[in-house]
Amino acid sequence: MEINRRDFMKLIGGSLAGLAIGGAAGAVMKLPKSAEPILYSGPRIESWKLTACTACPGGCSLKVRLIDNLPIQAFGNPLSPINEGGICSMGLASVARLYHPDRLTGPMKNVNGKFVSISYDEAYKILKDELGKVIDNKKQDDVFIAVQTESKLRADMFKKFSEETGFSNLIIENFQASGAYPYNQVSGEAPDFIDFDKCDYLLNFGSQITEVSENPLYYTRKIIEHRSKGFKHTAVQPKLTPSISKSDDWVPLLPVFYADFALGIAYVLLKDEQYDKAFVEKYFTGFNDFKQYVLDNYFPDKVQELTGVPSDKILQIGRDFEKAAAPAAYFDETIFYNSNGTENALAVIALNALKGFGGFGKLKEEFFSKILENEKKKEEEITFANLKERLSGHKAIKALLISGSNFVYNSPDQAELKKQLSEIPLIVSFSSFVDETSSFAHLIIPDHDDFEKFDLLIDKSMGLPSATVLQPVVDHYYNTIDTSDVLISLMKDLKSGAKIPYDNYNDYIKQFANKIYSTHEGILMDQSKPTVIEKGLRKIGWQTESYSSFDDFWDGLLDAGGWWNPFADKTSYNPKIDFKTNFGKQNASMKKSLASLPNKKLRLNIFRKNLDYKGSMSLYPVLVEQFGLKWTVFYQLWAEINPDTASKYSLQDRSKVVLKTSRGKFPVFLVYNPSVIPGSIDVPFGLGHTNFGDNCGVNPLAYSDDLFDKSTGMPSFSETLVEIDSASSGSSAYTAQIITDEKKLSGTQNRSVYA
Amino acid sequence: MPRYGMVIDLDKCNQCGACVTACKLENNVQIVSKENAEMGRAMFWMKMLDTSYEGSYPDVRAVNVPALCMQCDEPSCIKVCPVRATFKRDDGIVAQIYPQCIGCRYCMANCPYTAKVFNWFKDEQPVENEKCQNIDVSVRPKGVVEKCTFCIHRLQIAKEKAKAEKRELPEDDYVPACVEVCASKAIYFGDLDDPHSKVSKAMHDYRKFTLQEELGTKPKVYYLSAKSE
């Protein structure tokens, strides 16, 4: 049936408004009180602002759509070299956070269990006095600062703060920093990026590289682009995540065995004498011991019986790796989510060393570190588990400052941690929500939302220095304040005569930008990729653009949403590494129990989805709804199991099951998934918030064993044993297969059962 | 007159699901209450369906298909509508007229792709989403059927822009939200009849297939896959 549109207009008359533009916007949009006058009188003018996404370490550039200067939508910035217009679910959803009903509207004081709002001055005064006291009686070591931020500059600001005030117990959680940590251990410098121009074989140890990683959207593009050019991507992971759904090869392996597997590969290289001798000679201290050790302990059959990976598979991958011209064995923070994480990481580095880190690259001149004072300092201090241990070791603790980190939610054995927290005399949180962690705070000074503050996200993972601007797309509605500003004024007040060259964080950003400007390198993100000719011209000193003053540059920066230097030169990464560690000694018993399951036991493998980064998802209803869409399971925790395993325990597909760990029982909705490792149960991480957002489902981490990576102190996600407590029949309204459950159909079963 | 269509390259798609979120937010698709979601009334104009698994462990791969309204050339939903609430525009987009729909759900029953969704209750977004809804798209009343419209409002805006600037409507001016956000650039969109458009080039790929070809509904959403289904 063909109807042309004009006829239809005639036919249906005004009713086409249903499709038409702007239908009853007033009725549709409900905004904060302060904004309503603008809305209902507003001319409904559309404007766009560029800012950065802070949902994950990627730091994509966002294009925010505003109506009458109120943000309503966010898209990817097409001119940004990082995401080139692409954006992930988290970035899209992020605008809603600005209007979240649970957001704190001002400083809060905990008066015996209840939060009462107080003025900022009061709050600040309390904070200042308390810290002042600590400094007066020289007890700086009794103050802890736990920070989670993906912004290097903000981290830098905290480092500055701890320096100035002497609160040396600074713990910064930063995805990229964590990734660099083991390199710093063995060589003092980390590679800046995977050099996709050279790299032809990527052996990926556990990184969800296209979902949540240093630069997921960039990696997504690169991997797709290079797959056609003979680039191979082999993933070693306990779960078939979307990241590796398109990889050429997948080795299902529990994180605890990464080191053994890596060394198994190393064995092949060493045996075949195919490793980069020159490099090893030059840079690999203690190589011979290492070689001897590997050859003695890691011949494929042994690795097979240890890890369960067939030896021919190991051989094949080993051969691939050694044949590759510039292979890269890659890992990021996620490798530490295991009790022997660091060891694994070191093994992977060793494996890389055998091929001379061919796949990696480094910027010619350390662009940012030369203008970022404190980047090198205190790089080793990461993550909260140290906090936990230190707290237990450290009874006399006076105060704890928390910014951005919700470590209670992200930690196993929360009971003990909570106990420890409840004993601390003063906890100050800068979170803008009363999340699991800040619910213990005595004082909350909410930070701006990320759409309301300035920052600069610097990144090297593209092989080019880039800085994306995080700028206020809207001036803040609520009585919040940028945490960095609090720090700055604290520095000033606490340390009289401290010479701080900036009086607020914006200045600090500006000064940083000024440094970039003064180098006269790079271009703004408001133009398409420079051509080869341009690059050539640039090399011989042509300036494609120049700004009369810094202010021009600054304005340009804000309009363009960022700066990057496509002309930066890169070199190969060849660090001096020396290994004192001898591998394979850590938690052998754990390996044994995981490899050969005790009877009735299954492995609980907690996996992370790309909709959630460290438990932030529950703020975004649209993400929570979509969380289980793949299985059409909504608002409840589900568990994936291999059909063979299921049949062994006679578990129904799409049935309710109660799992039992040493920490307790929790219900899950069981679904079959043939890609799950036999003997494992995969459970997603991100649901089960108790304090804020959509608190549905269960947080499986709370039920897993109290295991951490020794040195980085990341929680262990996949070393808990679990057993099936009871299998009750029950099902969701959707079914993946034909249902055999008469109760449903005869209507005797009430719906609350599904809930 | 253009004939808008879409090509989704499953070999590129990395199943991140951004298209699903983008669609929901762009079109103010209702986020139903927990109870209703569990009853099976969750509303998605675009779904990322876990269709099947290929191969056997450990060489197993998930086949995911981003499924939206196929915008058929021979739509079976139009055939049965008693009140002309759904119709095919000249540019090939199958549109749904919410004020005309009487909610008999016959079109849903007759859609072989189960692409349509129904407003079982009055639209009630979570407050934070209500506050940042897309004003270009009117919220559907209770009791009507709705579905993917290829973000038709974007077309109208683009057209008006072009008209105001007295120029032809160029290809890239109008793309649906899902296409715009796709990080792996796996979705092509444009005029199928224009031999120079990206989409028609992609459409003539040997890997092309459509869902339920045998039904002769002639979908305008094509899929590319080396191992086609």
Place this chain on the structure above:
Amino acid sequence: MFGKIKSFLGSNIFIQIILLSFLWMLASGMTLLLINLVHVSYEVNDHQSASIAISILGIIVFWILAGILTYVLVGLYKGRKKGV
């Protein structure tokens, strides 16, 4: 004269005629509806032929039905015994 009309309005025959007219209203109403729908289908040139075929069927049926009832009722009325 006036009284006559009054008595007529009160009488059964009047009510009976009204009842009968209801059926005719239905028939003609149905006819109008179908014609309207055919007209619409022309307006948006959407399978006119089908519409016409269906509507013709419908219209005929209704008119026959109305006709039959009228025939009966009129017949009965005529066929009464004289002088009653």
Place this chain on the structure above:
Amino acid sequence: MNDHQFVDEDEVLFRPIYQTSKSFYILAAALSAVLLFGVVMYLRQFIFGLGETGMNEPVTWGFYIISFVFFIGISHAGTLISAILRLSKAEWRRPITRMAEVITGIVLIIGGIHPIIDLGRPDRIMHIFERGRLQSPLLWDMTSITAYFTASTIYLYLPLIPDIALLRDRGGKFHKLYEILSWGYQGTAKQKHVLERAINILMVMVIPIAISVHTVISWIFSMTLQPGWHSTIFGPYFVVGAIFSGIAALIIVMIIFRKVFHFEDYLKKIHFNYLGTLLLVMSLLWFYFTFAEYLTTFYGHEPSEMRVFLYKFTGGYAPFFWLMVFCNFIVPVVFLSNKKLKTIPGILIASITVVIGMWLERLIIVVPSLANPRLPFITGIYVPSLTEISLLAAATAAFILGFMGFSKIFPLISIWEIKEGREESVRMVSARLNEYLPSKGHIRKEIV
């Protein structure tokens, strides 16, 4: 002999109209309570939206459509049966036809309302008249059901006229009404002739309309691409099912009124025997169709079709499916083909199971196909909510109420036909028989 005696003879037929027992009022009150509850529930649905029902995606049709098909099916009892019996000059029809036609009238109204209940936006019903699309099977339905309703009401009314005349002559509380409706019928030759003629035309006309109605309803389903629906034999299949359930309903009604109003004298064992046989035949026919339908599906083994097939045979709907087969085939065959069991209670049991079974059949047809759409990734289950259940109850209550109401105004058994029977049928039938039989003359010749 004069009228008076006949009236005495058939007094029992008039009694329901002139005497009402207390239990009648109690039952009526109870039923209207049920009806009222249903109405309230519907209003709730009207206000809050269809979410009040148990329907979801992809099971977008539920009890309402099932009841719609079911009730319209029942309606075939009447008109069709009485028309066919009249046409075939079956003398035993005389006490049956009236009830049959009444069933049709009442049930059509109830069934016809259901699609409107099912609408998401009943307030927009006028769109159908303004911008309706005649190509949509729903519109075909609307037309044919209206036609069928008009036809069957007239077909009910015309044979009623002589009885109304009788009532008018007796007088009573509805005297005025009778006077108007009887159109001054006095049983003159001319009037009789006119009536005869009209009835004959109608009964020929009603049959195709009735068949068309249920064919069209079946087309609502078979015109779609849904697996399990897209089938050519749906038309006849539905019609057979309709007549099947219709007869069953008729038998139930007859037996009940026979008991309540003591019609034993009129509704004799023989009637139930014949109807029982008819029911048996329909049951076999129904089984034949069902078998054909599913065998072809199974043999074709088309994946999406098979999913529905298995869902019915072994999957979630297996209990309902096999219960249906039990109700519609096994029970009737056992009870009706066996002399010992083919008593009136036996026949009653068979008919009740058949009615239940036919309702199940509609369920089996509507839900599983929707629950297993062609794209297999999302399938559904359907749990009716209180709203739907109470509305089903209300519909049933309305049906019974309607019947009770009718029985208080008009005679449930066509009195004049009975009379006619007494006076003429013996003569007429013997005359007819003589026409069939060869005359005695020849035989004698042969002998000689």
